[in-house]
Amino acid sequence: MMNVEDRLSGLSLLAREERLWLPGETVVVAVSGGPDSMALLHMLHSLREEERLKLVAAHVDHGFRGEESAREAESVRQYSAQLGIPCETVQFNLPAYIEETGMNAQAAAREKRYAFLHQVARTYGAARIALAHHADDQAETVLMRIVRGTGPAGLAGIPIRRIEKNVELIRPLLRTYKADILRYCEQWAIPFSQDSSNGQKYYFRNAVRLDVLPYLSSFNPQLSQSLVRLADLAAAEDDWLEQETMAVFERQIAPHGEGCQLTRKALLGLHVALQRRLIKLILRYIGLETETTSFERVETIRLAAADGAPSTWSFDVGGGVRFLREYDNLVFIRANEGRTISERGGYAYVVRRDTASLALPEAEAVLTLAELAKDEAPRPASRHEALFDADALAFPLTVRNRKPGDRMQVLGLNGTKKVQDMFVDDRIAPSRRESVPIVVDANGYVLWIPGIRRSSHAQVKESTSRVIRMVAQTKPSSDIPNNLE
Structure with missing residues (x-):
């Protein structure tokens, strides 16, 4: 004693x-x-x-x-x-x-x-x-x-x-x-x-x-x-594994609104023990009390990342948290983050010929426009840039979110194609489809979906003298201006 x-x-x-x-x-x-x-x-x-x-x-x-x-x-x-x-x-x-x-x-x-x-x-x-x-x-x-x-x-x-x-x-x-x-x-x-x-x-x-x-x-x-x-043994090993999990979290997790996301590759590259711990750490990060989260729920999320699982899928984890698999991204969000863009009535902004910049907070992007002589305009370097014949455009343009039945006469294709099908073809995550900006002319024709496709309307031709150059830049919401310039 x-x-x-x-x-x-x-x-x-x-x-x-x-x-x-x-x-x-x-x-x-x-x-x-x-x-x-x-x-x-x-x-x-x-x-x-x-x-x-x-x-x-x-x-x-x-x-x-x-x-x-x-x-x-x-x-x-x-x-x-x-x-x-x-x-x-x-x-x-x-x-x-x-x-x-x-x-x-x-x-x-x-x-x-x-x-x-x-x-x-x-x-x-x-x-x-x-x-x-x-x-x-x-x-x-x-x-x-x-x-x-x-x-x-x-x-x-x-x-x-x-x-x-x-x-x-x-x-x-x-x-x-x-x-x-x-x-x-x-x-x-x-x-x-x-x-x-x-x-x-x-x-x-x-x-x-x-x-x-x-x-x-x-x-x-x-x-x-x-x-x-x-x-004592379990506490020491748990502490070490928690440190390893935190290191993975800091390397692989990216913000997504009020939640976060990671790639399937990042999760599948981990040992199964770290996979489970990382999922629980993510759930804690966005405010879920994981002591009451069952093994089955964690395992459902883990297996959703597998190659044979559906490429787009959602799961209610409980406690106001939702998990989404969107192709190669795994997204964790608060289910009560608020109404969707469509539920709020969508968004639509008018673009006139003299508009130089348009803030698109819903898409966390800024659209810039410049009218240039044809020979001064650089060729588009990516799908986030597009050139249009300035005189062939029907102003005012509108930049808005998608609507049911939207179709585009895609450049290089015969006929029209549903915007919804284009989103699927380009693997646009379901949670992003409501926010993707669509440029429409005064006649209602879909001209351009930045990052995806442009239409055959207002093409730049030999006879074109002046062009409208549009560039869509993705920016953090804190960097997006509140007003048109």
Whole structure:
């Protein structure tokens, strides 16, 4: 059994190894009144001078157990006062809150408890909130996740430290077992309360603690230690894989509106483990709580990138997120980004002969026009440039999004072709088709679709003397001017 000095020395070493706090910081200690949190308060108090820590105790009475809860709150206040530590307490009526919100008891209690702890941290300018989860809690958590179904990341269990709302949650006792904590309390005569609800087996964790772990431990007396060791190994490997995934994210992910996108090639070039992690990281990036995202949904997205999958396809991931496969692009968007361009009535801009520049914010582009002598006009270098006989154009022109039934008399082809078919032929992503600009003359003829095709109307011929040169430039929306020049 470790003596007190060894226990405190071990805690100091752990704090330095895991960067649990910095000298001089203020730490809020969540104290329920049980042996774990009261021992944690005493340990941190014993280290406060050496570590130059400022401590604040914070206690929540959830309002479930009446007089028993009131006695716990009072014991926390008295012990904090004995140690000379300021103590903040609050009482909630959780039964009423649960009835109002429909949440389950544990989720509601956690939400209100953590909100109060963060409030105390803001009040005292604390950088850390210390929680009293210990090694037995870790073993129970890992086993619970195995029973419910988890991936490698879930085997990491409870993290020893993590950021939440700009405050770091730390768990200094996560590698200390309950038996050692109880001996510590006995050695230092630390008062504590026993929560009667800990014996109620209708809570899953209590059933695991009281029945499942003891039964499984009959096959392996060191089961708790094995589960904690598994969590440590999984946490280290999960951290490394997360760093690798983040590096891929930074190299391969491009913005797409309020979402993001990547190519199929980029995803398929990764090991399957990184494919799954990258998908989950992308979903987190655009605001989806991935802890509730099933393996099946992630796998559906991953397999949608395969060569044999449909080239255009969409999938509702849940939580307001939609996944799109658009040929060789994989797109992740918020499903509630707003109405489509068509739902907003589309867009249409008038172009007169003297118009020099036209902003097209819907297409994130700018169309420039210049009237030149025929021999001064350079030949188009790409499909984003076009020349027209200035005198053969029927002004005013209109630049708009597509309409049902649009057809073009394509240069070099007999007859006309549907604009929709041209989009498919050129593999224009379905999500982009509403925004692609179409230049139409005063008679309603489709003259040009920048980047795709031009029509046979107003061709430059031997007899042409002056031309209209049009250039469509794609630009970030922040660089697009608001008005015609």
